[in-house]
Amino acid sequence: MRITTWNVNSIKQRLPHLLGFLEEAKPDVVCLQELKCQDEGFPRAEVEGAGYAVETLGQKAYNGVALLVRAPLTASEIRRGLPGDGEDVQARYIEAVVSGEGSPPIRVASIYLPNGNPVDSPKYPYKLAFLERLRLHARDLARLEVPVVLAGDYNVIPQAEDAADPEAWRHDALFLPASRAAFRALLAEGYTDAVRACDPRDGLYTFWDYQAGCWQRNQGIRIDHLLLSPQAADRLVSASVQKHLRGLDKPSDHVPVTVRLSDG
């Protein structure tokens, strides 16, 4: 079972790259973020044609998340939106139970956490509140004692080792102590950062800004994460970053990150 998370920065712009990735990697589940379209604008027929069922939570112009599930696996118990704030209309969370092929069901979420900049605006408290809501929901899911994968663009650089130039991020919402503490609090609910658990090396990035030649100079950061509940972590085989996609024409500024879990 392979599960990928990828912030595509516009599904319409990135559809060719997505279809190429599905064909070459054949992941079982794909968590997409930043669709930047409404549900009716999602290129559903093309993705279904590649062999995937599609569940979306879209929004005009901004945000938007989706889950793709490769047949014969199926998605059920779809949850759209993160609990805890009925006023929150931003499309940042979708969750489902993925089952089939004789292996135990896995609960998977596609998450697009708020960026939070500028930090002196209401956007930063919204980010911290969203992280706290996610912690409470993650705690509820952990109590089910089943495999859970919380995957997405967390917009948090967990540690200095996760940035090529940590000093440049010192006062940024992605790296402020309160942001990192909220991420650690999430892990403290019993979750494992799959990439970090598989590879202790520095210099493993998932995002390179379009500006300032960041890709060419490898000025990246690691902000796309897959957090595993204990029952999912017990099955963790490997984790990898599909860095090559950043080098294509018209790339997303994020690349896919994939975990492999053992079956059964």
Next chain:
DNA sequence: ATGGCCGCCCCAGGCGGA
């Protein structure tokens, strides 16, 4: 020289991203 982009939307400059 410390900036350099990209995608969205009532089509064009402002907003959001990170």
